[in-house]
Amino acid sequence: MNHTEENVYDALAEADHEGRWAYGAGFDETVVEVTAPAPEGVDRDDLAAYCLMLGDDALVASQRLSEWATNAPELEEEVALANIALDLLGQARMLLSRAGHLGAAERFRTDATAAALSDEDVLAYFRDDRFFRNVTLTEADLGDFGRTMAWILVFSSWRLALMTELRGSADPVLAAVAAKAVPELAYQREYAAGWVVRLGDGTAYSHERMQAGLDDVWPFVPELFLPHPVETRLVEAGVAVDPAALKASVDGDLAQVLPVATLTEPTRPAVGLVGGRGGRDGVHTEALGRVLAVMQSLARAHPGATW
Amino acid sequence: MVTADLWDVAAEVTDPEMPMLTLADLGVLRAVERDGGRIVATITPTYAGCPALDAMAADLRSTLGAYGEVEVKVTLTPPWTTDLISDEGRRKLAEAGVAPPAHIGPRSTGPVPLALAAPPKRVTCPRCGSAETEELSRFGPTACTALRRCRACAEPFEHMKDI
Incomplete structure (x- = not known):
């Protein structure tokens, strides 16, 4: 069979016997590591919940960043933001697949979801906001370009510190996802740090907007370092990273960037916790509902649709 | 067709976004094996979110499909780095007007420093x-x-x- 002689549309149909998904992964190759059993002595539900936490952080952050498509100030920055969103989506897909393999998707599979949907699609499109485990920083409004850069700087510094440690996880999937994520996140952090310095140490007006953006992101920072009971149990099992231990690294990055950017560390109080519960418990800010409405409406209106 | 020949067939499949490179040049083709009557090709993503992975898998299925039923597996370990691009691949990149990546060498297992003032x-x-x-x-x-x-x-x- 000579591939070059085929009609290009035939090749598409051949690749996906039932057409392409109108949304979601459209990707059914087995990721070898995802199907590994939970390591011995590790609670399966805890591991699934932890994969959801880290996967939802990446998924919601990716969805937020993709809002910049067609809206960025310059084409280069639009491409940059889309690329960062894509990197995070890749991490999210592996982690949600892993959570699904450990059973997290089953309760969300209903008659309304097409039976053929992958676990990752069920988890992304058919879960309501109270079942999302992301930290509330990731769902926060990105505001203007300056605020977005502050947001990426904080998020990538934190996630880079987390993934750096997670490379040693006892769970092979987490370790593998982390090993891939580290160089990508380091690149994202460098990009955001460059812009924070450029805008902070730019004109009086850009400085003002950059400081305001950092101020707006600040209330979401303390939650990043609060350990959830699931995390605490998995830290003992050698699977998870203690978020409290990441603070020094994030503080170190910010202490390097903020003075060069002539920005001051904000003093705004933390938000995001209700009775001690935050995003990791499914207690979210109002913003997540709107993010999910955009992300999920097509899939829910037409479950299993193809084109 | 013996397994070694199947590798050669799979190795000639090109990257959908960098068509001057074969999957072997790029260093993403990990294995091509016979499993009973089936052919199992294993690839690794360049970036975790690389959308070309789907097209690579489809191209592998299409090309190897002439020799039997094909399954494409994806592995994350060891993670891909640009150090895995072959010398031949680097030459082809430069010929096509794409500056090849520098060699990074062994990766540190410690924290990645933020180098604001890097040259x-x-x-x-x-x-x-x-x-x-x-x-x-x-x-x-x-x-x-x-x-x-x-x-x-x-x-x-x-x-x-x-x-």
Whole structure:
């Protein structure tokens, strides 16, 4: 069979016997590591919940960043933001697949979801906001370009510190996802740090907007370092990273960037916790509902649709 | 067809976004094996979110499909780095006007320092060979490239990011 002689549309149909998904992964190759059993002595539900936490952080952050498509100030920055969103989506897909393999998707599979949907699609499109485990920083409004850069700087510094440690996880999937994520996140952090310095140490007006953006992101920072009971149990099992231990690294990055950017560390109080519960418990800010409405409406209106 | 020959067939499949490179040049083809009557090809993603992975898998199924039923598996370990691009691949990149990535060498297992004051990366222009090039954009049209411009010949070019 000579591939070059085929009609290009035939090749598409051949690749996906039932057409392409109108949304979601459209990707059914087995990721070898995802199907590994939970390591011995590790609670399966805890591991699934932890994969959801880290996967939802990446998924919601990716969805937020993709809002910049067609809206960025310059084409280069639009491409940059889309690329960062894509990197995070890749991490999210592996982690949600892993959570699904450990059973997290089953309760969300209903008659309304097409039976053929992958676990990752069920988890992304058919879960309501109270079942999302992301930290509330990731769902926060990105505001203007300056605020977005502050947001990426904080998020990538934190996630880079987390993934750096997670490379040693006892769970092979987490370790593998982390090993891939580290160089990508380091690149994202460098990009955001460059812009924070450029805008902070730019004109009086850009400085003002950059400081305001950092101020707006600040209330979401303390939650990043609060350990959830699931995390605490998995830290003992050698699977998870203690978020409290990441603070020094994030503080170190910010202490390097903020003075060069002539920005001051904000003093705004933390938000995001209700009775001690935050995003990791499914207690979210109002913003997540709107993010999910955009992300999920097509899939829910037409479950299993193809084109 | 014996397994070694199947590898050669799979190795000639090209990258959908960098068609000057074969999957073997790029270093993403990990194994091609016979499992009973089936052919199992294993690949690894360049970036975790690389959308080309799906097209690579489809192309592998299509090309190897002439020799039996094909399953494509994806593995994350060990993670891909640009160090896995072959010398032949680097030559083809440069010929096609894409500056190849620098060798990184063994990766540190410790924290990655934030280097705000790092000296600018030295990348040679793939067209005129001048080292006087500057970065236009840290991100390019595909996940794996950045955009640069040559100060000597004034041509813009893509640079495959060292990662």
